[in-house]
Amino acid sequence: MEDEGITKEQIFQMLRKYKEKDLTHRSGRILGSMCTCPDPVGVKAYSMFLESNLGDPGLFPGTKKLEDEVISMLGELMGKKDVYGHIITGGTEANLMAMRAARNLTKIDDPEIIVPRSAHFSFKKAAEMLCLDLKMADLDEDYKMDVSSVEDLLSDKTVAIVGVAGTTELGKIDPISDLSRICLENDIYLHVDAAFGGYSIPFLKDVGYDLPEFDFSLPGVSSITIDPHKMGLAPIPTGGILFRERKYLEVMAIETPYLTEDLQSTVVGTRTGAATAATWALLKYHGREGYQEVSKKCMEITNILADGVKKAGFELVTRPELNIVAFSSSEIPVEEIALRLEDRGWAVSLASYPKAIRIIVMPHLKLEHIEAFIDDLRQI
Numbered sequence: 001m002e003d004e005g006i007t008k009e010q011i012f013q014m015l016r017k018y019k020e021k022d023l024t025h026r027s028g029r030i031l032g033s034m035c036t037c038p039d040p041v042g043v044k045a046y047s048m049f050l051e052s053n054l055g056d057p058g059l060f061p062g063t064k065k066l067e068d069e070v071i072s073m074l075g076e077l078m079g080k081k082d083v084y085g086h087i088i089t090g091g092t093e094a095n096l097m098a099m100r101a102a103r104n105l106t107k108i109d110d111p112e113i114i115v116p117r118s119a120h121f122s123f124k125k126a127a128e129m130l131c132l133d134l135k136m137a138d139l140d141e142d143y144k145m146d147v148s149s150v151e152d153l154l155s156d157k158t159v160a161i162v163g164v165a166g167t168t169e170l171g172k173i174d175p176i177s178d179l180s181r182i183c184l185e186n187d188i189y190l191h192v193d194a195a196f197g198g199y200s201i202p203f204l205k206d207v208g209y210d211l212p213e214f215d216f217s218l219p220g221v222s223s224i225t226i227d228p229h230k231m232g233l234a235p236i237p238t239g240g241i242l243f244r245e246r247k248y249l250e251v252m253a254i255e256t257p258y259l260t261e262d263l264q265s266t267v268v269g270t271r272t273g274a275a276t277a278a279t280w281a282l283l284k285y286h287g288r289e290g291y292q293e294v295s296k297k298c299m300e301i302t303n304i305l306a307d308g309v310k311k312a313g314f315e316l317v318t319r320p321e322l323n324i325v326a327f328s329s330s331e332i333p334v335e336e337i338a339l340r341l342e343d344r345g346w347a348v349s350l351a352s353y354p355k356a357i358r359i360i361v362m363p364h365l366k367l368e369h370i371e372a373f374i375d376d377l378r379q380i
């Protein structure tokens with residue numbers, strides 16, 4: 001730090017230089033991100049509540065009320081209006097909270113959790129931090145969690161099973177209704193990671209897509225991760241964790257001696273209320289119909305992309321269930337395809353299992369971007 005400050009003009013001129021180096025979702029060139037351009041309504045709501053700290057909610061009762069309303073709206077979307085939860089930093093923190101609740105509920109020594117091989121790496125972090133033994137269930141031929149593998153891994157040390165509704169790499173929905181049955185029969189905590197799919201599966205079902213049950217309407221589901229900063233169009237960082245019962249928050253509550261609340265269950269202490277305001281504003285602004293439109297458009301473009309990829313001579317890993325297309329080639333290694341696409345200005349990402357180019361058709365991707373991409377693929 002210099003001794004003397006510089007002018008605002010100098011600062012913002014310098015900041016613009018840094019920002020110019022960044023990619024922007026608006027360009028339509030970012031194909032491998034689960035984030036998108038934040039909706040301006042959410043940005044405005046976010047900026048109104050920058051000062052608000054939900055870590056000390058007694059000082060911000062208006063924001064706390066907004067959070068209660070958001071949790072109830074998200075709960076309703078997930079099949080149960082009276083749920084308990086918080087708006088937090090994202091899917092990683094949500095998954096960590098769910099695993100912490102599951103572990104704290106039992107008194108099992110050397111606790112284990114079962115996650116699908118396709119689970120997001122946040123479960124590896126959670127397992128390490130919470131001293132949980134991570135058991136990976138196999139996937140079936142459609143890259144969904146194999147129920148018989150889950151049954152093989154079950155033991156008297158299992159404290160939680162995790163299913164994913166919208167996997168990170170392929171957008172697949174695990175057989176949550178089977179997991180719900182297994183968890184009820186064995187009295188085990190079931191967490192559904194719908195960080196990506198939570199804001200699209202219900203809306204796609206509304207408009208006629210045939211997608212499986214995955215939420216609190218299944219009686220075995222204990223908690224759900226649902227991220228407003230993915231398909232919910234909220235500014236980052238905005239995640240959501242929902243619990244079926246209050247006891248799951250209570251088993252991980254820590255006393256907070258000098259704050260306006262006595263107990264705190266979230267991982268972070270000081271916690272922005274801005275993310276809550278943005279989520280509230282966007283749910284009200286778009287309504288169910290607005291979000292149906294967003295998801296439907298993404299799926300239409302996904303299907304056009306999937307057809308285009310095949311016509312350009314590549315092989316789809318699997319039929320897209322949500323708005324992710326993964327493909328490879330028998331002739332060119334995927335790393336080489338990615339390099340050639342990068343040379344043409346496309347920021348793609350690679351799926352690890354199986355190895356493939358992975359395109360997430362987020363709301364910032366329009367038909368013209370996908371058509372230009374397919375043209376480039378053909379030339380490759």
Ligand code: 0PR
Binds near residue numbers: 089164239
């Ligand atoms: N659960 C699922 C199913 C996810 O896909 C992700 C993230 C998480 C949990 C963790 O969420 P947070 O990253 O909010 O903690 N999925 C993306 C991924 O890791 C996140 C992402 C977004 C990555 C934008 C890159 C990017 O440019 O691939």
